[in-house]
Amino acid sequence: MLDVLYKTAANVLPSLKADITVTKQDSCIRNWPNFVKVVEVGPRDGLQNEPKNVPTNVKVDLINRLVDAGVRDVETTSFVSAKWVPQMGDNKEVMRSLQKVPDVNYVALVPNVKGLESAEAVQTETIALFLAASESFSKKNTNCSIDESMERASAVLERARKAGIRVRGYVSCVCGCPYEGKIDPQKVAQISKFLYDEGCYEISLGDTIGVGTPGTIAAVLAEVTKLVPAEKIALHCHNTYGQALPNILIGLQMGVRVFDSSVGGLGGCPYAQGASGNVATEDLVYMLHGMGIQTGIDLNKIVNTAHFICSAIGKDPQSNVTRALPRV
Numbered sequence: 001m002l003d004v005l006y007k008t009a010a011n012v013l014p015s016l017k018a019d020i021t022v023t024k025q026d027s028c029i030r031n032w033p034n035f036v037k038v039v040e041v042g043p044r045d046g047l048q049n050e051p052k053n054v055p056t057n058v059k060v061d062l063i064n065r066l067v068d069a070g071v072r073d074v075e076t077t078s079f080v081s082a083k084w085v086p087q088m089g090d091n092k093e094v095m096r097s098l099q100k101v102p103d104v105n106y107v108a109l110v111p112n113v114k115g116l117e118s119a120e121a122v123q124t125e126t127i128a129l130f131l132a133a134s135e136s137f138s139k140k141n142t143n144c145s146i147d148e149s150m151e152r153a154s155a156v157l158e159r160a161r162k163a164g165i166r167v168r169g170y171v172s173c174v175c176g177c178p179y180e181g182k183i184d185p186q187k188v189a190q191i192s193k194f195l196y197d198e199g200c201y202e203i204s205l206g207d208t209i210g211v212g213t214p215g216t217i218a219a220v221l222a223e224v225t226k227l228v229p230a231e232k233i234a235l236h237c238h239n240t241y242g243q244a245l246p247n248i249l250i251g252l253q254m255g256v257r258v259f260d261s262s263v264g265g266l267g268g269c270p271y272a273q274g275a276s277g278n279v280a281t282e283d284l285v286y287m288l289h290g291m292g293i294q295t296g297i298d299l300n301k302i303v304n305t306a307h308f309i310c311s312a313i314g315k316d317p318q319s320n321v322t323r324a325l326p327r328v
């Protein structure tokens, strides 16, 4: 089986035909799902840490290209303080400029009720709340303790419920914290359960600084799935130590069916110095299609989108697949 894949790859590289999709029957592994949801976080997580100002029209173009490539869940921007994250200061303009496609879930990150009010003002239908499993990271990132962040989250969730806005939840630092080091998986599980009980439709577990390994991810998932069903969990893996894809494989094995990624592998958190971007969408899609798992995403188009945004911001793609494939 692997011989066939390698030969196929050798025949098509470096043309843009390397989407080595295998059928379910071809796949030597039988217990994978048929479909996995990919949540594209590039326009928010990918660009929030960029030193250069990215023009609003480039952000909007990026989102439209991602949607055209088949992405159906995309994090567009964040309604946080522009004093804290100036890169997202054009949040309302971005949301207003989108020509929304009906079956696409456009998600905006929100830290508090003020952020929700701004999101509502531009007809945002889905928001993402973010909490941390580390006390120090919570303070650095949102200027409040974990308990205070839970109070803020409850207020946001109550208002969102009344307004009919869907809420996704994040837990950051699930494998480690840039300030505290190791994080107890039970703490991650408690916060995940809080978000689940409060009505988040999905809980994304963030390996914010990309220190997780298949071993630590398995330990975290083992604890979290005691309190939250695996089908409600997403994994958000940064790739600092090159462990994102193996971690995702462990997630798949443990029943996770939703994975966050960032086109071109861009990203990082302004309050987690040294952390690199998320797993690149094109690397994730390449792996999943190669396992016979569908994503609805066109690999060629996503690679072109990675080339587009990387050249717009003057960066090399942090993705093996995009480095391997030329732009057409």
Ligand SMILES: CC(C)(COP(=O)([O-])OP(=O)([O-])OC[C@H]1O[C@@H](n2cnc3c(N)ncnc32)[C@H](O)[C@@H]1OP(=O)([O-])[O-])[C@@H](O)C(=O)NCCC(=O)NCCSC(=O)C[C@@](C)(O)CC(=O)[O-]
Binding pocket: 045, 048, 078, 079, 080, 081, 082, 084, 085, 111, 112, 114, 115, 116, 118, 130, 141, 142, 143, 170, 171, 172, 173, 206, 207, 208, 209, 236, 268, 269, 270, 271
């Ligand atoms: C949460 C705050 C706002 C608290 O910041 P604060 O300074 O404690 O807020 P405050 O309530 O004391 O208000 C201070 C000022 O901020 C304003 N303010 C208050 N709230 C808002 C708002 N929503 N939008 C716009 N402005 C706001 C407020 O109006 C006031 O304005 P002033 O009177 O001084 O002119 C701040 O800490 C903040 O914006 N933090 C965001 C940090 C951030 O965006 N980090 C990156 C995203 S998280 C991440 O990347 C991790 C993730 C999700 O990807 C998963 C993973 O990888 O782990």
